[in-house]
Each structure stands twice: as structure tokens, then as C-alpha cells.
Amino acid sequence: MSSKEPMQRTESQDNRPRIxxxxxxxxxxxxxxxxxxxxxxxxxxxxxxxxxxxxRQYPRLLYPGTYPTYEPTDFVGEFHYTLDSNNPLSWRSxxxxxxxxxxxxxxxxxxxxxxxPTFWYLTKRLQKAGITVIFLCHNLVDHDAxxxxxxxxxxxxxxxxxxxxxxxxxxxxxxxxxxxxxxxxSKSLPSPxxxxxxTSHKVAKPRLEVLFAGFIRPYKGLDLLVDAYASLPxxxxxQIQLTVVGEVWGDKDDLIERLDQLNIRHDLRYVSDQxxxxxxxxxxxxxxxxxxxxxxAVIPLAYHLQTPVLATSVGGISxxxxxxxxxxxxxxxxxxxxxxxxxITPEACAAMGESLSRWNAANTWDALxxxxxxxxxxxxxxxxxx
Numbered sequence: 020m021s022s023k024e025p026m027q028r029t030e031s032q033d034n035r036p037r038i039x040x041x042x043x044x045x046x047x048x049x050x051x052x053x054x055x056x057x058x059x060x061x062x063x064x065x066x067x068x069x070x071x072x073x074x075r076q077y078p079r080l081l082y083p084g085t086y087p088t089y090e091p092t093d094f095v096g097e098f099h100y101t102l103d104s105n106n107p108l109s110w111r112s113x114x115x116x117x118x119x120x121x122x123x124x125x126x127x128x129x130x131x132x133x134x135x136p137t138f139w140y141l142t143k144r145l146q147k148a149g150i151t152v153i154f155l156c157h158n159l160v161d162h163d164a165x166x167x168x169x170x171x172x173x174x175x176x177x178x179x180x181x182x183x184x185x186x187x188x189x190x191x192x193x194x195x196x197x198x199x200x201x202x203x204x205s206k207s208l209p210s211p212x213x214x215x216x217x218t219s220h221k222v223a224k225p226r227l228e229v230l231f232a233g234f235i236r237p238y239k240g241l242d243l244l245v246d247a248y249a250s251l252p253x254x255x256x257x258q259i260q261l262t263v264v265g266e267v268w269g270d271k272d273d274l275i276e277r278l279d280q281l282n283i284r285h286d287l288r289y290v291s292d293q294x295x296x297x298x299x300x301x302x303x304x305x306x307x308x309x310x311x312x313x314x315x316a317v318i319p320l321a322y323h324l325q326t327p328v329l330a331t332s333v334g335g336i337s338x339x340x341x342x343x344x345x346x347x348x349x350x351x352x353x354x355x356x357x358x359x360x361x362x363i364t365p366e367a368c369a370a371m372g373e374s375l376s377r378w379n380a381a382n383t384w385d386a387l388x389x390x391x392x393x394x395x396x397x398x399x400x401x402x403x404x405x
Contacts, residue, residue: 186335
């Protein structure tokens with residue numbers, strides 16, 4: 020049910036801290052939508068939580084992939100679908116609804132400049148009402164952002180009372196942008212808990228099963244991986260089954276031709292959560308050949324499914340990938356990727372299972388939720404006079 024009216028709070032919730040979260044939720048696509056759901060579920064054990072999502076996320080002209088269409092029944096009734104990207108009046112009504120509910124803190128997911136005007140307005144209105152605002156920073160600035168975009172993003176970031184980032188690199192960058200007076204917490208993305216269980220099984224195969232999965236955008240470096248695979252001698256390629264899965268943001272005809280020439284399996288569409296889980300579960304190795312990155316939601320999902328990763332040492336990736344323990348790290352070039360593909364074996368991937376289990380146990384949504392409440396308390400103390 021797609022309801023734009025605030026839900027009524029139950030009596031059992033009245034004595035707990037009140038929290039609001041702003042960000043995408045299903046049926047909207049992508050890792051941030053799933054992040055909001057996972058985080059909400061863990062915070063509910065500690066507080067009363069309301070989530071404000073979008074009635075419309077992006078205009079059709081600005082959406083780079085296949086524009087999704089939704090039916091009213093696709094929307095989850097427990098969330099408020101109130102924010103319309105094209106309607107500033109919805110920003111006002113959302114701010115009014117949040118203020119009327121008097122939360123102690125509002126967590127706003129931040130990831131792209133497109134939402135800067137909306138989130139600027141919400142932040143200022145909420146702070147004026149005495150509500151602490153924390154930004155959950157998935158990206159500090161857009162990938163390949165211009166100087167103007169960086170300036171506008173920085174202006175918004177400085178408006179918040181506190182911040183959560185998912186890498187030490189982003190923590191250092193953010194401190195340089197906003198100063199040392201506002202609290203910043205850094206914690207790795209946890210393994211997902213609300214995605215479906217795999218319906219497929221890991222089966223030992225003679226070849227190394229390698230997977231690239233996710234939205235296909237230039238910064239994710241699929242071209243580096245394809246070049247690396249193409250550079251391998253024929254006998255080495257025979258020992259590797261490379262599969263590419265995900266929706267192409269842009270023209271995909273040239274990519275399809277190249278993949279077909281190299282006999283690389285591909286499924287170039289937005290796959291369901293169940294399909295994605297099955298693809299990762301069947302792989303020996305997930306490859307993230309990123310040219311730049313703040314982090315990746317694919318990594319904790321791979322770990323959750325006992326699948327190590329081969330990733331490039333860019334951005335915050337090295338915070339999450341421990342070399343020769345949970346995966347392998349290389350420089351972002353096709354030569355290093357090719358060398359790694361030749362030396363990694365299915366047996367070496369399987370041997371990382373125990374290390375991946377330890378990582379999953381140490382990085383949970385419950386731990387992240389507790390960190391956020393501590394961060395909110397620090398931010399509130401920092402903004403309270405006296």
C-alpha cells in the first residue's frame with residue numbers, strides 16, 4: 020500500500036527513543052534501499068523508528084538505466100512514501116510530519132547531489148525544530164563529480180550535526196571538509212540480513228567461477244576486467260568461467276559484442292534479489308575492478324554467502340578486504356587483475372570460509388545500530404548550549 024499519511028504510533032513504542040530515517044526503500048532499486056531496510060530492522064530493537072521514503076525518486080529523464088514502473092501494491096505499508104523529487108511541497112509536508120512526531124534524531128541517507136536541495140531543506144527545518152540530523156554517507160560526492168558538484172555537496176555535508184561513513188578514508192576526507200568539531204563515526208557495511216536465502220548450492224567445478232555483479236557504470240571498471248580476461252592465454256581462459264550480471268547504465272551494444280567475442284556469459288539486466296543471491300552463491304570469486312570507490316555493498320553480500328572477492332585497492336575497499344584472508348587486493352589495472360585471475364584457484368577461495376564467517380560475526384547491523392545511537396548522543400551533546 021502506498022500511503023502518504025503518517026502512521027499512528029502504538030502505545031508500546033511511546034517510552035522508547037524516537038528516530039526517523041530518510042532514504043529509499045523497496046520497491047526502489049539498489050543497495051541503499053536494502054541498507055535502509057536492514058538498518059531499520061536493527062534500530063527497531065532499540066527505538067521507535069519511522070521511515071520516510073519517496074513517492075517518486077528520480078524523473079524519467081535523469082534515470083540512466085531502464086526506468087522502473089511500480090504498482091501501488093509494490094510499496095511497503097510500514098514506510099511513509101512522501102518525498103517527491105519534482106515537488107518541493109512534498110519536502111515541506113515531510114518535514115512537518117517528522118517535526119510533529121518529535122524524533123530525537125533523524126538519519127538522512129546521503130549519496131548523490133540530485134537530492135541536495137531536498138536534504139538541505141529538510142536538515143534546516145528539522146534543526147530549527149531542535150532535532151539532531153545525522154547524515155549516513157554512502158558517497159561524500161558523486162563519482163566523477165565536477166568541481167561545482169563537489170562544492171555543492173560539501174555545502175550540504177557541512178549542514179549536518181554528525182556523520183556515519185563506511186571507511187577510514189571517507190572519515191579523513193570528511194573531517195577535512197567539515198572540520199573536527201562534529202562527530203564522525205566509521206563502520207564497515209554489515210552483511211545483509213533481509214535478502215532471501217540462496218535456492219542454489221555451491222558445487223565444486225573444475226573451472227574458477229568468477230562473477231562481476233551490480234550496476235554497470237564506468238567507475239566500476241568492468242572494462243579493466245574484460246581486458247584482463249582477454250589478455251590471458253587461451254589455456255588460462257579455459258580454466259575460468261567469467262559471468263557478468265547487472266543493468267548497464269548507458270549503451271550496452273558494444274559491451275554485448277565484446278562479451279560475446281570472448282565467450283563471457285552475461286545477464287545484462289536488473290536481476291531480482293533472489294537471482295543476485297543465487298549468482299553470488301554459485302561463484303567461487305566475486306570481482307570488483309573499481310577505478311574509484313567509497314565502498315561497495317556487494318562485498319558484504321559476497322561475504323555473507325561465503326564468497327571471497329578480488330578487488331582493487333581504491334577508496335575504502337581496503338578497509339573491508341583483508342588480503343589473503345577475505346579476498347585479494349590488486350592495483351586498478353588489467354595487468355594486475357589478469358595475474359591474480361591466473362593464480363587464484365577454487366580451492367584457495369573455499370579455504371577462506373572460516374575467515375569470512377568471522378568477518379560476518381564481527382560486522383552486524385545490531386552493532387551498526389548501537390554505533391548510530393552513540394553517534395546521535397554525541398552530536399546532540401555537541402549542539403546543546405552550555
